[in-house]
Amino acid sequence: MEVATVKIGEIVTADSAAFSFQCHALGQPPPLGSLVLTGEADALIYGIVHSASTLPIDRGRQVQALGPEFQDEAALYQQHPELDQLLRTEVQALIAGYGNGSALRYSLPPRPARIHGFVLLASASQVQQFTRDLSFVATLVGADVPHRDHALAACLRLAAAAHDKPRDFLVGAGREAARLLAADAPRLHLLLRQIAP
């Protein structure tokens, strides 16, 4: 199986159910709903990206508009190369499972992710393997975070592309969502509309 090798960031906060990481590339977080990995090969933690933001490294400082004199954004960044040093992009991920590749568990790992641990973007085959079992859908549906359904829909669309039969995958995922959200028809309706193939 092709495994993830590209480091995209470093963990800055971690608890039992979630972690956040600072991206190595400013303003280039992985897309919403991406599957990301952290930890050693025999104890990988899987996270789903549900939020990202770019903000000053020093929380006491405020970003201010740099003035209307710039013709385009490229010129602005060209004239203010220091911005790379002063801003950071931080990404929040929910833990959706853990395992060592062959044995996956769709529950919380015994320990939180390690601070300063590297975060990698899952490869297509890792995404396919992890999302073959739809237990992770329940994690996002039940998560206590804003935009959880948008993150879930994005995750499902990205995952579908990694499967041989994307449509079948989405239909299966839709069924799982319908089962979990049987008591909340409006919410289910919105979610299904977002993932409709």
Added chain:
Amino acid sequence: MALDLHKTARQVSRMGDSLAASSNDRRLRVQAALHLVRDPLQGGKRTVAKIEALAALGAPPRKVGWLTAGLPFDWQQRGLAQAIPAPPAPHEYIAIGADGSQVDLDRHGPAHCFVINIGGMQVRYGRQPAATSWTEPHLFSAPEEMNLSDGDGVKETPIDASLLAVKRQVMEARALADRVAALPAGLPALALLDGTLVLWTLSGGDRSEGRYGDHVRRVFLQDGLLAALDSLRTQRQTPALPFASYISNPRSPEVVNLLRLIACPHEALETSGCARICGRGGVGKRECDAVAQSLMDRDLFEGLLAPGQRSAVFASQSNIVVSDYGTHGVRFCYLNVGDEIARLEMPAWVAQDAASLDLLHALVLDQCAKGRGYPLVLQEAHEQAVVTAADRRSFWTLVEQSLAQRGIPVGGSEKARSKRVRAL
């Protein structure tokens, strides 16, 4: 209770009244000062030679009671009220700023030590934009770091708060020089420090009765600041490195004081000096107050400089500069950066190199535009260097923990403990 704001507010209000009442007199004094700086010869009443003789009275050993600016070298041709527009800034350049902050000595703290934190920012503009920042903490605690020895082991001067501030200034200059030394050749480079280049603290009237001994001056001045300036000078020759120390909201009155000398109506000034003429029992009435009282140089240059323009370059005549700075003698000019009048202090080798001075002028303005009124690299150097109150608390906790782990009894005063606990 801490500060009683109700009582303070009444005092603030009285202060406002008194400031408003004096503002009209002040406006008149500014007008008189502007008039004189534009026409120091007073329509022919004074000669060039007379003004040069008067200005010389401000040089040490000073005959007058004021620290006065030395005349600009080109004043005879261009006058004192020069307002020089900035040449265009090159598109491609590197700017470096260094700044420092500290954890002070704490008499009530758990250990006798201090930290100086030096931070900086380097930005490259143009085709290959890039930025790097750095911060480097230095902890001082060894006996030889806490006391300056005169070499013979006779005199020892303990580092106090004033010397700590001087040490920090020296380290900022050293860090800047080291960074400049690592720059690629070819590109124009601007190097900036924050604050004054004049180490006032080390001067103390008569050399032999100076507050600090020669060994202190040697460590901080000859082997410290001046060595760093030597290094900055040797980095680039044609033109010299545009280097300056930037002072926002400057409060110096040296040019205004020069006007005092020019305005003085007492013929005896050159022989008798200020104190005997206008001091107690003297015949004078401090007539020079009419162009100077409670004015600062920036009040004058607000009236002279349009945004972007700089003043003529004056010379610092403070004792320590004249006696010890040698070829690094401090020169200064004022610059209208848009929102305020800033003061730039530079060594003579920058001021005397027209190309370097032009570049300094243009690049400082460009930095102020990028930093919204204050040089961007200095703003960011400060952000790198700053030690917050929370950092200070964390530092002292770290010290306590480290001592406790080694079984060393943690010092610290009962006063410090009582402030921390605040028990009722």
